[in-house]
Amino acid sequence: MCTDSGVPQGQYSRIENGKVEPSISTLEKLAKVFSKNKF
Known part of the structure; x- marks a missing residue:
C-alpha cells in the first residue's frame, strides 16, 4: 500500500x-488507495 500511495513505509x-499524526495531504493519498482497494 505504501508504494501505491507514495507515503514512505x-x-x-x-x-x-500512533506516533505521529498524518498531514491532510498524506490522508488524501491514503484515502485514494483505500477507495481503490475496497474489501
Whole structure:
C-alpha cells in the first residue's frame, strides 16, 4: 500500500502506531488507495 500511495513505509508505520499524526495531504493519498482497494 505504501508504494501505491507514495507515503514512505516508515512514515506509514509511525502513523499506524500512533506516533505521529498524518498531514491532510498524506490522508488524501491514503484515502485514494483505500477507495481503490475496497474489501
